[in-house]
Amino acid sequence: MEPVCPIDSSCSNQISLLLNPPSPPQKYFEELIKTRQSCGLEVRTNGKHGKGVYAKVDFKEGDLVLKDPVLFGIQHSSNKMDCLVCSHCFQFIGSVELQIGRKLYLRNLADASGSNSGKRKFSSALKDCSGQCNESRDHGDSDVEECDVDRCGVSDSKSNTNVIPKDVIDSLMEGGLKLPHSDIVSLPAVVSCPGKCKEAYYCSQSCAEADWNLYHSLLCTGKGSKSLSTEALSVFIQHANETNDIFLLAAKVISFTILRYRKLKTVYFEEKEKHDAPSILGNCNFSLLLEAWEPVSMGYKRRWWNCISLPDDVDCHDEVAFRLQIKELAFTSLQLLKAAIFDKECEPLFSLEIYGHIIGMFELNNLDLVVESPVENYFLYIDDLPDSEKEKAEKVTESFLDALGDEYSGCCEGTAFFPLQSCMNHSCNPNAKAFKREEDRDGQAVLVALQPIHKGEEVTISYIDEELPYEERQSLLADYGFRCRCPKCLDEELPS
Numbered sequence: 001m002e003p004v005c006p007i008d009s010s011c012s013n014q015i016s017l018l019l020n021p022p023s024p025p026q027k028y029f030e031e032l033i034k035t036r037q038s039c040g041l042e043v044r045t046n047g048k049h050g051k052g053v054y055a056k057v058d059f060k061e062g063d064l065v066l067k068d069p070v071l072f073g074i075q076h077s078s079n080k081m082d083c084l085v086c087s088h089c090f091q092f093i094g095s096v097e098l099q100i101g102r103k104l105y106l107r108n109l110a111d112a113s114g115s116n117s118g119k120r121k122f123s124s125a126l127k128d129c130s131g132q133c134n135e136s137r138d139h140g141d142s143d144v145e146e147c148d149v150d151r152c153g154v155s156d157s158k159s160n161t162n163v164i165p166k167d168v169i170d171s172l173m174e175g176g177l178k179l180p181h182s183d184i185v186s187l188p189a190v191v192s193c194p195g196k197c198k199e200a201y202y203c204s205q206s207c208a209e210a211d212w213n214l215y216h217s218l219l220c221t222g223k224g225s226k227s228l229s230t231e232a233l234s235v236f237i238q239h240a241n242e243t244n245d246i247f248l249l250a251a252k253v254i255s256f257t258i259l260r261y262r263k264l265k266t267v268y269f270e271e272k273e274k275h276d277a278p279s280i281l282g283n284c285n286f287s288l289l290l291e292a293w294e295p296v297s298m299g300y301k302r303r304w305w306n307c308i309s310l311p312d313d314v315d316c317h318d319e320v321a322f323r324l325q326i327k328e329l330a331f332t333s334l335q336l337l338k339a340a341i342f343d344k345e346c347e348p349l350f351s352l353e354i355y356g357h358i359i360g361m362f363e364l365n366n367l368d369l370v371v372e373s374p375v376e377n378y379f380l381y382i383d384d385l386p387d388s389e390k391e392k393a394e395k396v397t398e399s400f401l402d403a404l405g406d407e408y409s410g411c412c413e414g415t416a417f418f419p420l421q422s423c424m425n426h427s428c429n430p431n432a433k434a435f436k437r438e439e440d441r442d443g444q445a446v447l448v449a450l451q452p453i454h455k456g457e458e459v460t461i462s463y464i465d466e467e468l469p470y471e472e473r474q475s476l477l478a479d480y481g482f483r484c485r486c487p488k489c490l491d492e493e494l495p496s
């Protein structure tokens, strides 16, 4: 049966304003571009495909066009066992030893427990890292973590034949065992979550604070959480991990907007009090909610269950049932989130209509979030050592490399919404592309010029593999809701 969300009708006017914001986007993007490394861009509407990004200066081939920090991003739940990264900027943290030890530790734990093991106590997978990190470290107050094994995606792991003894793994994670030449990889020390959950870790105090203030304080399952109920939050997170972790990203958007709204409201009432005006504290000031929502309002959106592409294994005759199922899934997730962080003053954010549009925005705009693992560089360095040194080092490293197996250096993988990159339109002959350079070690989107881009020209990227034949390209772009009419497609179009 079609799910019915009462907030959809009780807040219909406000929802419609949130989805059709009155203010033109120009000023918002001007301010945003000023904060970016490259300022030679502008965002404007072109009348053809809505907003687009345009060059305000000439770019040469290979030039950096834009570095765009993540606005809403997550590391995939299934990737959390492989890589320990900052929950805010997504750079790798700890040490090579901690990265390797933790991966082996969690993998062994999964092998020992089998799948669906649920919650279990285990000695910390995140104890103090090795002495090579000379910054102060803060790993919380407990040596024992309670970890939901399934949350780390460990149930997908492959068992390995070369088992490293537990005490060696512990020693790697705790910093007792230092691998040869591991100081060639320098990673920031691990900083714990201010709310003391065991799920978010950071590269610095500033990332921990920024994440806390922007999103995490409402979504933290630790003692310091500002949610209504950490139990309800855990149920929501578990549901997301078992179904689709995009719900975790949607929760970030809602948390971000509520926290911004509360901040704006505090400032607003402080100002009012200064001027002795009567206060209406406790009532929702919808214009403040609209202002808090502004960064989200800029993303191109459609309802998730309408725009999601039909998976290959779903017959087109079952399309209606499939889309209904997606809507029901979103509704279930939303009810779980509501039990955890509902705020009456921000009620429209808990409508199915808004939740569906937030997830649809990810579907149509998100870029894969990929950060290379430093573990690969470490093993490559060992491999490149002069013979005698290499032999000596490999006596120690070989067993770890064997135990890690083929996937010894998996990247950090996730998905993210980038506020400026998401304004870039598609072309099958793009003039820019997302490309991580050697120095790009965090989750930011990096866009470089593929060819000279002249002042005034639109900056375009390809959403798909542009080398594919015409029909395949059109079919993939249909998932983004449009038929491409770029010069290359017009050229290749068969005469009807």
Ligand SMILES: C[S@@+](CC[C@H](N)C(=O)[O-])C[C@H]1O[C@@H](n2cnc3c(N)ncnc32)[C@H](O)[C@@H]1O
Residues within 6 Å of the ligand: 049, 050, 051, 052, 298, 299, 300, 364, 365, 422, 423, 424, 425, 426, 427, 480, 481, 482, 483, 484, 485, 486
């Ligand atoms: C990532 S957004 C790009 C920014 C978007 N134009 C906006 O107004 O926010 C992707 C959406 O832009 C539109 N779009 C992008 N490239 C296009 C193209 N080559 N032809 C037609 N529509 C395009 C489609 O609606 C697509 O779903």
